[in-house]
Amino acid sequence: MSAARVEPTGRRLPDPKTCQRLAEQMLALTLKAGADGAEVLVRDGTELEVKVRLGETELIKEAGSRALGLRLLKDARSAVTYTSDFTPAAMERFARESVELAGLSEPDPAGELPAREEMARELPDLDLWDESVLSLDVAEGLRRARAGEAAAMKLDKRITNSDGAVFGRSVGASAFATSAGFSGSARGTHVSFAVEPICDDADGKKRNGVYWSASRFASGLGDPEAIGLEAARRTLAKLGARKIPTGAAPVVFSPEAGRGLVGQLAGVLSGGALWRRSTYLAGREGTAVASSLCELVDDPLIRRGPGSRAYDGEGLPSRTNVLVSEGILRTFLCDVYAARKLGRRSTGSATRAIGGGPHVGVSNLILRAGRTPAAELERLDRGLYVTDLMGFGFNAVTGDYSQGAGGFWIERGERAFPVTEITVSASFDDLWKRVDAIGDDLDTRSSVQCPTFRVTEMMIAGS
């Protein structure tokens, strides 16, 4: 792709080589301004979002943005700064002021840059760029949104309203350059599509449901009508939702709901939380923290993966980390800082945003699929199938968990009626140890992925 290619609106496409040149320029300016070492991240991206509601265009949003984040070290003191002003004079002033700022912090040997030999050498091609995404323009986005919403509205006359259909496209490039001996760049595309119909329920309440699709490739986005129909079916299934009595019961989590629980594990399996004594899993390596069915991996190397990356936020090579296997906690994820605080080695798990320094993060965090057909998990005499979770109810330090939930009550293996306005609670330790079945239906749409899974018992608070 040449940097000179121009989109219809006249904006240049994000270009990795341009990003890398800017990152290297800023690195040189920062070292010249007196820093002992520095890391520079440059991101350039365009976004397109179009929304249709009740057949009419509601929003067309299109723009590009580029920014730079710097972390530098001087006498083992560090500063983290960011800017979006790339004029030469501003870049030079930014470098100088950033070096001065480091004088305010205190020397911290753990904060030094990684060792040169830790840096990534060969970068894998993870197939994250799809040229054909570029042809999905405003007109095509609107066409898909209209078609998806119309399919949903047409399915059943009880669908009386809509929160619309949204098509989104992002195209991004980034580069990372560090005086520790790495300079690299990457690019990627991403498209998404969602439909959200609304029904009026008998009690005067409204019921909404949503279905969505997302992919790095245009071909992975699916048919808009099919997505609209699935959204409509999910919305209609909620008609007549009610509370259930308070009590303990088995709980099945759909892949969409379960994703929220798996995502919480990212925080408590972080080396950053471990050295801060802020995870209930502290001291538990080598012991059972989940049922023997559970295998949890963080894998940045999946081709076309939503969270895939060729190198980590400090320029270390990406690698697959097994966090839990056969229910045993194998390791915590570490960036270089957490590793030094804990006397370990980095697991290549640094993430980095423009506005902050590196910290421990996940790429594609996956609870591996099991062998049981997902539908079989609902073969319960009585139990709860959870499709939606809401609110904040997880204490990482103690593992106490409680969230608002919605879904279906199961009786004699069937979804008997929809459920709303209840909470599900358990300690996280109990919850994961009580997983007695894992489905074969891994949901790969987002970077935190899981299949349907079942917990033998949780407390449900309702009526």
Next chain:
Amino acid sequence: MILDAIDVTLAERLLAAALGSGGDYADLYFEHRAGADFVLEDGRVRTVGRGVTLGLGVRVLRGDATGYAYTEELAEDRMLEAARTAAQIASSGAAPGPISIQPVALADRYPVSEPTDARAGVDKIALLRRADAAARAFDPRIVRVEASLAEEQREMLVVTSDGHLARDSQPMIRFGVSAVAEEGEGASRQRQVGRSGGAGRFGLEFFARPGQSPEEQGREAARLAIGMLHAVEAPAGPMEVVLGPGESGILLHEAVGHGLEADFARKRTSNYADRIGQPVASSLCTVVDDGTVDNARGSINVDDEGNPGRRNVLIENGVLVGYMQDRLSSKHFGIAPSGNGRRQSFRHEPLPRMTNTFLAPGEDDPEEIIKSVTRGVYAKRFAGGQVNISNGDFVFALTESYLIEDGKLTAPLKGTNLIGNGPEVLRNVTMLGSDFELSQGTWTCGKDGQSVPVGIGTPTMKIKQITVGGTKTR
């Protein structure tokens, strides 16, 4: 200020380009935001951060439809390109006539006596050290302390094709302390975290306010961590609940606040749509959204569409009297904007949003409210909540709560959630205290992927029945 360089003739050229395809209305939103943050972790200033963003957002409206584009490069050709991109929402129509731009006069709701940028970084680090020392001195079981200070100055300039021009400079200071407490050894070790903090549109005079000194914040974080070490399992099921003053405003924010944002009413996607003039809460309840409270976190001299911040009564003695409006919705309803059109940054289109949303005080003695409960839960501090706009179900997380037994607070409870349905819960408000507080906490509201700072407040209130999401059956 930096945005002074934007002149009126440039704004006129950009607005003409934005309306060049026949839009009904256009606005320009210039924003310059400078922030710094300082973090003290385990007694050491690990790093300091600073950043600046600058950009222009251009919006074009055509009926109920929005075209939006932005740029970080304020060169005229880039800005014109953004204007023409936003213009694509419209495809036909006459070129606009000349625009006559007049400044909007604004009150100053956030006077600052000690601007943060007038003081050296070391003075701010000294504040962090004071909080750290106070937390550690509170109890030997405090094993870890982290304290942070963030400051931000947001300058904005809105110019509309109606001819309004409004400038504002919005300060924000935020302070936070977290403390970890440990007790016991090995498998029986208990560990808890306590967090305290505050925020507002202040300079460093913020720390002289009651409860906001670094020492008070440090001790409060430590007190919460220590107090929770012996917390017991929370009950599960419907119960009588007393919510303490201030932070309980999270209930208002979730149970009714979002549902009264006018975009949901306009699209009829909220269960408060078409309900003006109807009872939607107990007659004890008067709910207000007020962007004019001095120095409060959610206050705005002007909203992000150029309309002055206002005090708006939403529910009066239980009857719904109005929604929070942005320009698009107010045009739809044919009424005046209410000063609630807000956006996260120049990269975002405005939406109807809350400012400081609270429940007006009642007449009951707060102690009598607690005494009136035989068995229930008293909730004092909260972590956050969420609402489903369509069906009105909302949930919010308790971080400090106690069992009430025979009118007295007894055991501290582990963190849990309360879940309810907005209109039902507000009908179940049976007592309302005379002890109103606006929370000084760092509350941030998220909607459609946009975050804005808000304020919340309530007096002590009693709810006849709401579901407590604990783990223990009674």
